[in-house]
Amino acid sequence: MKYIDEFRDGDLARGLAATIAREVDPARRYRLMEFCGGHTHAISRYGLNDLLPAAIELIHGPGCPVCVLPIGRIDSAIELANRPGLILCSYGDTLRVPASGRLSLIKARAQGADVRMVYSCAEALTIAQQEPEREVVFFAIGFETTTPPTAVVIKQAAALGLKNFSVFSNHVLTPAAMAHIMESAASVSLDGFIGPAHVSTIIGSRPYEAFAERYRRPVVIAGFEPLDVMQSILLLVRQINRGQARVENEFTRAVTPDGNVKAQACVDEVFELRDRFAWRGLGEVAHSALAIRDAYAAYDAERRFDIPMRVVADARACECGAILRGEKHPAQCKAFGTGCTPEHPIGACMVSSEGACAAHYTYGRFRQPAAAPATESKS
Amino acid sequence: MSRREFTQAIDFRHGRVDMTHGGGGRAMAHLIEALFVKHFDNALLREQNDGAAFALPPGTGRMVMATDSHVVSPLFFPGGDIGCLSVHGTVNDVAMAGGQPLYLAAAFIIEEGFPLADLERIVVSMARAAREAGVPIVTGDTKVVEQGKGDGVFITTTGIGVAAPGIELSGDRARPGDAILLSGSLGDHGVAIMSARENLALDSDLVSDTAALHRLTAAMLECAPGLRCLRDPTRGGLASVLNEFADQSECGMHLREEAIPVKPQVAAACEILGLDPLYVANEGKLVAICPPEDAERLLACMRAHPQGRDAAIIGEVTADPNHFVQMSTRFGGVRMVDWLTGEQLPRIC
């Protein structure tokens, strides 16, 4: 598979690992946050920690749209799905996310709701065309990568004059969340960021420049293949050693400074910024999500249906906030692996396989006997 | 039982199953005779009793019994259908317990309105699979449920087999140092099924691996009677079987990713859908655990068999109080291969 296999070469990885090991200053720690779940996944799936020197600490950020989806929004989706005659379509990722009262979309389906898993938002539109007598709602999640397809589909629905299709938008924005993390006090311990891959394909590398400058932290945009991650770590180490805070682009094969302008224009036509949006685990983040514009109000499920917007507090037992900000390691949460497991997630980080806790539980927990969690004092 | 007179032939081209086909009356008897008995034809079934009575072969050690219900969507998929699948699935369950299957029973739950042409296609496929496996379907049952109360057709098959004296296979017999063998490439069935689902619309030349494995297991048991564990990685895939073995045997497992065969189409489809081939279903593969000294011999024996041509030694059993299954990745790291959480769904993130 071109553009995949060559970026999974173990021999090249060992070369990079040796260079990283040579160049790190053993007297210090490099605390690097990979914002995206895609990087978390690559790190876990390929066991990258084994290739990195102890001085490098990778912190899994909040870049998993499933994890950060607030419980109240899923409650609303379930409430919608339970309405007689309504079909709720969503990506497979959202179906198992736990909502209030031990419910989830998949359990709502078992209780009679018409919930359908789609691979593409375009399928939801097709279902609406095939079943004109029924209301079809697409429960939309995702970052900048996933938003343009939703925008295309809303525009298509408008062009077709569909009367029974709408979108429940939960699209969120990456730079706002990165800034939110840096605004929290504990973030001072983060030394650099591995920047998003496919999000950046859409938005380009430019939006990170203000971030790097303002917070004095290097950002290296990296592809999701393991060699991309290794190389971006090396680039970050070099910047940190030199005291630099620049935006570098490792994923030049798919990311330009300006990004996909056509996709941006499409999103801009259909969506507008929300003043604030609640992120599971992080709380309210200003200007961090998108709502559907007035011009497309007819396709906005939030306006079309009287959806009760509930605010559900995050579980008190869990340390998701601190974990998402890089203040704590999953194993330092009391609920980790006991009350909170991938089967029965309590907090955001355990919800999807890309969450920090789920990734550690599923792929990495053999590394840490429960008695010896990683701590800041280890270095 | 005397032959009944049926005045009108069943229209297998255009007809549909209706409630009378399960009602116990003449229509049901007609369907059984014109479809099931005709295609499954064998001496025991021809007796048309409610059960089949048979003698055991001489020198039988222990008996093995297994049952499996088959629900699959779509019913027809590249490389097979629910019919042959229902034969292979149960033949394999008997074989994994070390048994050589002798007879099968088949129970059909059919939804009212199901096209008779499709039912006939399924029965013909079952009959062929049973014939090729040399395991006759000797008794059965047919029920019809009202429209909307089934999904076309469900088939439950039960198999009876015999294990030679001395054969003892069980998931709790793995020991540290033992070798883990896999009979061929992973994920063919699961990906073929998913590709055939209309909403995913993936096209490839990949076909399901559905196959009966009892001849392969017979050869393996003859070559390595000390074989400890056998299991077919169906739902939940290789990862689930190894976690079951690790739990039952109270040990760990360590795999080498580069040794695990995966076809390029399966790898590609998994990339597209966000799935892991280690968790995707197979219907014609087995996992074996044997003492290390038997491993090479067993591997050669498997490779000499058509169902084991791509067999490989994929790892070894380890001592691990946590019973973790781990894997050295192709990339040079180590990761866990944990139990599957829920079912594997295509994902976008």
Added chain:
Amino acid sequence: MCLAIPARVTALCGDNQARIELGGVQKEVSIALLDQVAVGDYVIVHVGFAIGKLDEAEALRTLALINEMGAPDTAMDLSA
């Protein structure tokens, strides 16, 4: 994250649709988010949409850089 894969465009199907191929698997996707897609192009596919094109020259450059940076004789670069 956003699960997306690079795939080769094998045919344009009109109506902003194209067929893509990866490892022997084909699928139809939307190219509504891209300008000027041609057969033979590699695109990044996400939820059934091509969201970006791949630049082969840049990919080769990145791989060359990875090779170079991972070479055993890479000079210690701690000076600056």
